[in-house]
Amino acid sequence: MTVAAGYPEGLAPGQAGLSRAACAHCAAQLVPGQGEFCCTGCAGAHALVRGLGLDAFYRRQETAAGTLRPPETLSTDFAPHARDAGKGVQELDLIVSGLTCGACVWLVEQALAAEPDVLKARASLSTRRLTIAWRGTPGRANDLAGLVARLGFKVAPWSPACLRATEDAEGRALIRALGIAAFGAMNVMLVSIAVWVGTDMEPETRHLMHWLAALIGLPTVLVAGMPFYRSAWDAIRAGRVNMDLAVSIGVLATTLMSLSETFRNGEYTWFDGATSLLALLLAGRVLDRAMRRRARQSMAELLALQEGTVALCLADGTTRNVPAESVRAGDVVLVAAGERLRLDGTAEEPLLLDTSATTGESLPREIPPHTLVEAGAVNMGAAFTMTVAAAAGDGSLAQLARLLERAEQGRGRFVSIADKAARLYVPIVHAIAFATFLGWWLGVGVSWQAALVPAVAALIVTCPCGLAIAVPAVQVAAVGALFRRGVLVASPTALERLASADHAVLDKTGTLTEGRPELIADDTLDPGVLRSAAGLARASHHPLAQALVRACPEAPAIAGVREIPGKGLIRGSARLGSPAFCGLPDDQGSGMELVYCVAGQPPAVFRFADRLRGDAGEAVAELRELGLETELLSGDGAGAVEAAAAAAGIGPWQARATPADKAHRIESLRASGRHPLMVGDGINDAAALSLAHVSMSPGTGTDVAQAASDIVLRAEGLTALPAAIRVARKAQALARQNIVFSLVYNVVAVPMAVLGFVTPLIAAVVMASSSIIVICNALRAGKETSA
Amino acid sequence: MNALVFLVPAALALGLLGLAFFLWTLKSRQYDDLDGAASRILFDDLPRKDNKP
Numbered sequence: 020m021t022v023a024a025g026y027p028e029g030l031a032p033g034q035a036g037l038s039r040a041a042c043a044h045c046a047a048q049l050v051p052g053q054g055e056f057c058c059t060g061c062a063g064a065h066a067l068v069r070g071l072g073l074d075a076f077y078r079r080q081e082t083a084a085g086t087l088r089p090p091e092t093l094s095t096d097f098a099p100h101a102r103d104a105g106k107g108v109q110e111l112d113l114i115v116s117g118l119t120c121g122a123c124v125w126l127v128e129q130a131l132a133a134e135p136d137v138l139k140a141r142a143s144l145s146t147r148r149l150t151i152a153w154r155g156t157p158g159r160a161n162d163l164a165g166l167v168a169r170l171g172f173k174v175a176p177w178s179p180a181c182l183r184a185t186e187d188a189e190g191r192a193l194i195r196a197l198g199i200a201a202f203g204a205m206n207v208m209l210v211s212i213a214v215w216v217g218t219d220m221e222p223e224t225r226h227l228m229h230w231l232a233a234l235i236g237l238p239t240v241l242v243a244g245m246p247f248y249r250s251a252w253d254a255i256r257a258g259r260v261n262m263d264l265a266v267s268i269g270v271l272a273t274t275l276m277s278l279s280e281t282f283r284n285g286e287y288t289w290f291d292g293a294t295s296l297l298a299l300l301l302a303g304r305v306l307d308r309a310m311r312r313r314a315r316q317s318m319a320e321l322l323a324l325q326e327g328t329v330a331l332c333l334a335d336g337t338t339r340n341v342p343a344e345s346v347r348a349g350d351v352v353l354v355a356a357g358e359r360l361r362l363d364g365t366a367e368e369p370l371l372l373d374t375s376a377t378t379g380e381s382l383p384r385e386i387p388p389h390t391l392v393e394a395g396a397v398n399m400g401a402a403f404t405m406t407v408a409a410a411a412g413d414g415s416l417a418q419l420a421r422l423l424e425r426a427e428q429g430r431g432r433f434v435s436i437a438d439k440a441a442r443l444y445v446p447i448v449h450a451i452a453f454a455t456f457l458g459w460w461l462g463v464g465v466s467w468q469a470a471l472v473p474a475v476a477a478l479i480v481t482c483p484c485g486l487a488i489a490v491p492a493v494q495v496a497a498v499g500a501l502f503r504r505g506v507l508v509a510s511p512t513a514l515e516r517l518a519s520a521d522h523a524v525l526d527k528t529g530t531l532t533e534g535r536p537e538l539i540a541d542d543t544l545d546p547g548v549l550r551s552a553a554g555l556a557r558a559s560h561h562p563l564a565q566a567l568v569r570a571c572p573e574a575p576a577i578a579g580v581r582e583i584p585g586k587g588l589i590r591g592s593a594r595l596g597s598p599a600f601c602g603l604p605d606d607q608g609s610g611m612e613l614v615y616c617v618a619g620q621p622p623a624v625f626r627f628a629d630r631l632r633g634d635a636g637e638a639v640a641e642l643r644e645l646g647l648e649t650e651l652l653s654g655d656g657a658g659a660v661e662a663a664a665a666a667a668g669i670g671p672w673q674a675r676a677t678p679a680d681k682a683h684r685i686e687s688l689r690a691s692g693r694h695p696l697m698v699g700d701g702i703n704d705a706a707a708l709s710l711a712h713v714s715m716s717p718g719t720g721t722d723v724a725q726a727a728s729d730i731v732l733r734a735e736g737l738t739a740l741p742a743a744i745r746v747a748r749k750a751q752a753l754a755r756q757n758i759v760f761s762l763v764y765n766v767v768a769v770p771m772a773v774l775g776f777v778t779p780l781i782a783a784v785v786m787a788s789s790s791i792i793v794i795c796n797a798l799r800a801g802k803e804t805s806a
Numbered sequence: 807m808n809a810l811v812f813l814v815p816a817a818l819a820l821g822l823l824g825l826a827f828f829l830w831t832l833k834s835r836q837y838d839d840l841d842g843a844a845s846r847i848l849f850d851d852l853p854r855k856d857n858k859p
Contacts, residue, residue: 121845144842195832202825209817224810231814 096340203239236290371400379654489757492797505734
């Protein structure tokens with residue numbers, strides 16, 4: 020590799036001090052023949068890091084292989100995203116992908132701080148958010164973002180979606196409530212233990228202790244319980260019964276009873292039970308939310324990286340990069356080769372578009388002039404100008420988003436297992452408590468205050484605690500385990516729905532296949548020819564050229580290559596491009612081949628195809644083992660779909676399915692009582708995804724598909740899919756076990772409480788032990804299954 | 807009994823102090839980046855500025 024040339028003095032890559040097998044910057048495995056680096060980008064990044072005197076980075080760095088590989092160019096214009104913070108100071112928020120460890124945070128912050136005009140650079144490892152403040156012009160935004168990109172991190176403007184995922188006012192309110200509840204519980208316990216052990220205590224002292232407990236307990240219950248009261252109130256207004264209602268009634272009744280006991284100086288008050296119950300439940304709530312927030316953030320990050328700007332053509336003939344939302348109908352935009360269309364529009368010239376995201380066809384399609392093309396297609400031909408037909412808010416993507424929202428509301432009717440348990444539990448327990456009260460008051464003939472004690476004891480001992488924590492604890496453990504495997508669970512009921520799925524409908528392009536062209540291996544190809552063709556291809560962003568580079572990553576870049584847009588590349592007598600460009604007859608017109616010719620040598624033809632994912636067959640077989648019927652539904656032509664179905668081992672398949680066909684198929688499956696799992700990545704799958712019982716999309720899918728899905732597979736490959744189903748089923752089984760366990764516990768505890776044997780001490784022991792057992796059982800959901 | 811007059815208010819005051827401190831940490835957003843804070847403690851060098859403006 021020749022990249023060592025042009026290094027500043029003393030920065031030759033031989034000094035990196037890492038073994039020769041791995042890239043000195045990103046630690047990716049090196050192909051034999053490469054020197055120290057896997058690509059020129061890494062060589063540049065390494066020079067930058069050393070040039071800043073920050074080579075301590077490599078001693079701190081523990082990153083996954085290859086994540087630090089720098090992108091070739093910066094595709095977005097960051098200047099419009101800078102905001103004026105006053106006094107000539109500009110601020111920019113970026114989302115930085117690939118920020119995996121403390122060393123990355125350190126490197127990014129140090130590299131930016133070394134810039135003379137930067138006032139502040141602060142990166143957050145949890146949210147991947149980087150805030151930069153500098154004195155100067157907004158235009159510097161591109162230099163600073165470029166600096167981070169050159170270090171090997173992917174950067175994108177911080178989008179409103181990221182903000183929604185991160186700015187979690189409700190989560191902060193929960194943590195606050197937890198802090199208050201924990202404080203209250205600990206201090207009430209201080210007083211309560213004195214009462215429990217101080218059997219020789221004077222009644223006056225005990226009275227003082229009760230008042231003290233009330234003083235701490237009352238405000239705690241009122242303030243820290245708010246999240247539960249609010250949710251319970253919402254449920255009542257909607258005419259439903261949920262677990263929070265049981266918790267609220269239990270806590271409030273305990274508090275009122277304790278207050279009445281305080282007034283009449285009864286033997287015990289129960290403020291400790293009420294406050295520790297709140298603290299325990301809030302802790303579960305906080306963990307549950309943090310776990311889901313992490314998944315939501317990762318999804319927002321995936322989407323932010325897809326967002327980009329469009330090149331608006333100005334009246335003076337120049338172009339300016341602007342956010343797609345600011346373009347109006349009638350504006351003219353420039354679409355570069357290989358760029359994804361972000362708006363609907365028409366062009367004056369014939370186009371070659373890859374419409375796999377909107378229709379599912381894997382082969383690029385010729386579009387005649389003046390035809391309306393929809394956002395989502397990728398330009399496979401030359402750059403062209405397009406007259407925008409509708410602003411982003413009125414275009415086909417926005418219409419689809421509105422449809423999805425409506426479908427989403429319909430899905431909200433799913434009743435989770437916890438709510439099903441609550442529907443049974445709440446009336447029964449409250450009836451028992453009421454009967455206990457009447458029995459002691461009217462039957463036995465004690466005062467109504469005294470009769471309240473066993474009644475409320477029954478309420479608190481039945482312990483919404485075990486039951487209310489039974490399901491969330493399992494969810495936290497399972498969602499966390501899936502997150503570590505690269506499966507992002509966004510919806511709270513997604514796991515339960517996934518566990519009950521019995522039919523899998525898969526999309527082809529981009530889901531079963533990789534969704535990008537790959538070189539078809541051909542033994543007749545000369546490796547030397549491939550190498551020189553790939554070197555030529557490095558100059559282009561055309562998807563086929565990039566596929567060629569991927570097939571031969573060690574090929575060095577060649578200088579002096581000229582690109583003729585839409586046709587091919589020329590350097591001297593060497594040509595790489597369409598068959599017509601190299602003087603061959605265009606036999607198929609599929610657009611999925613490149614020809615390389617040099618004067619005096621026979622031309623070499625490289626054919627490309629959208630290849631099946633390596634683990635597709637295995638994943639389908641595993642799905643069948645799990646008892647799911649599989650079928651393939653694609654917008655592509657019959658030949659390609661049949662071949663993919665046969666290769667992956669899927670039985671029934673349907674080709675040329677329009678988005679409406681897909682949605683219809685899902686609806687008919689649901690109507691026949693099945694629970695379809697839909698897996699898709701395209702804009703054309705979105706309607707079907709949102710209608711399905713549960714839906715998944717790969718991390719490489721379009722933003723619309725990801726927004727319509729319950730679960731996003733960030734990990735490469737499909738084997739995560741059956742693994743996720745297994746984890747979901749295990750989680751569901753554990754949640755059921757926990758609920759059954761809580762019920763059995765109650766069958767023992769309730770008679771004791773009803774007969775008046777339960778003191779606050781026994782209640783505390785019962786409550787804590789049942790919660791601990793339930794939590795320990797839930798932790799098994801996170802264990803890696805060997806199967 | 808007399809000891810209670812001092813000890814109980816003292817215990818409560820210390821507890822409230824802890825609670826106030828917790829609410830302050832929450833307000834100053836110290837729980838927003840728990841992963842980052844864990845490694846930040848290891849950053850010992852000050853940012854380098856080679857050419858101050």
